[in-house]
Amino acid sequence: MKNVTQEEWEQLLSTDDNAYILDVRTQNEVDEGILPNSHNIDIYEGQGFIDKVNELDKSKSYYIYCRSGNRSGQAAQLMDQLGFETTYNLLGGFMEWDGEVTYQE
Structure with a gap:
């Protein structure tokens, strides 16, 4: 896991296919x-979170965020x-975050 600033996040994402x-x-x-x-999987689901995450492709690069950076750090670890x-x-x-934000339907 690597902690990144918003600037680093946007820079990495721009070149990551x-x-x-x-x-x-x-x-x-x-x-x-x-x-x-972004895709949402609530870390508070406990084992449900682990089960859903385990279905993801482990070779991809995961950019993880939460409200403050604490839960996402735990999720990344x-x-x-x-x-x-x-x-x-x-x-x-x-x-x-001061970049673009969207809203789910």
């Missing part, structure tokens, strides 16, 4: 907006333990 953006927040938080092209090759944690999370 193997990227998967993972939002580990709750549904209530997701309702406040999401980063473009857990994913590393599960055999994921590349994980990035967004420092400051969604609270400090």
